[in-house]
Amino acid sequence: MPEDSRPRRRGAAATRKAILESARKAFARSGYDGVGVREIAADAGCTAILVNRYFGSKEQLFQEVVVDAMNSAEVLRRDVFGDKDRARALAEALVDRTAYGEPALEGLLIVLRALSNPAATRTAREQIENHHHRQLTDVVRGPHAAERAALIVSVIVGFQVMRQMYGIEALASADPQVLTDLLTAQLEQLFLGD
Amino acid sequence: MPEDSRPRRRGAAATRKAILESARKAFARSGYDGVGVREIAADAGCTAILVNRYFGSKEQLFQEVVVDAMNSAEVLRRDVFGDKDRARALAEALVDRTAYGEPALEGLLIVLRALSNPAATRTAREQIENHHHRQLTDVVRGPHAAERAALIVSVIVGFQVMRQMYGIEALASADPQVLTDLLTAQLEQLFLGD
DNA sequence: GTCTATAGAAAGATAGAC
DNA sequence: GTCTATCTTTCTATAGAC
8 A cells, every 4th residue: 555645656657647638638628728737737636847757848748648539539430430321420429529518529629729839730630640531531432532531521620610619609509410411411422422 | 201210100000000910910820829919019010018009908909800800701702602603612712722831711710720719719709600600691592501501611611720721631732623523512512402 | 109128927847855 | 756946938918218
């Protein structure tokens, strides 16, 4: 049993993990520029110095958070990759998880709230290309698969921004079934090659 | 003829306008959180104090910049509102002005690079609803016009983010004609009500 | 109408103690 | 393994001179 002296010593690995999780939530909520390492550290139950000790810098921390969040992509799972009706499965998942203010779809949420930061934007591009885009390109058939896969990601991004992040009334308060149907038609075009 | 003492006195109106223009470029380039009022003032040929004197605060300055930029919307002009083939006109304009790194489509560009800031996000929602969305709703016919109009804006936003801001390779280096055709099909669905 | 100078807060990052 | 304390920079915003 570990001692419980005032400076909690729970081990580097546990602290590192706590920081990573705190950072994920903070970046999703407030964006890269909207949160400081002090705040991230406080929520993780430690101080800023450990953030820099374990991750090198805020920028490297962000990078690891993005990679982490993208690896657990929520909308592009079996939903889309096992099913027959991919377009509808994706549309349903998307509408379901983009209610206004929801902290879901964290991977994209985080990179979208980091568009004011050049370094974060580079990380975002790499990760989108390595995860969402690559996975979708494998699934889209027909000519211009790469372009159509990128447009599918565009649809996801645009919808998420407008509905979840800006909370545009026409999307935030719409009938989910109507949105699902409209999105399904959009995505079918892109999945099936017109 | 005005005197040319070291502190340039060109009149409040001219200085105000210079600040507004400098701010527009700066916000489009670096985002709300990515640029300071000092820098904006320097590019306008004055100091930070005048920014606050004429606009009250950075936040109010941002608000005025967004309203200004949205009022000169570039993609939703006669292109879309006079033409027969609205979908293709919009698709062409969109592809034309979203080359990677282009400073075009400034209105949306600015609000998208401000997603890390809550106050700026509120301004963005209001302006998108008052400009792009309202205008499109007038033009879209059929059921669920409000939802479909919002999805048209979503397509624009998603495409702009992926191609112009992230510079996703599959869109940044694609054949413009291919992109135009794919986008036209997407937009036709939304304009015409499936 | 515009400046220099500065207040006051908060950021990222680090030295050195324990 | 973790802290307090601090350095340095940068931010918004303002007081007061000219």
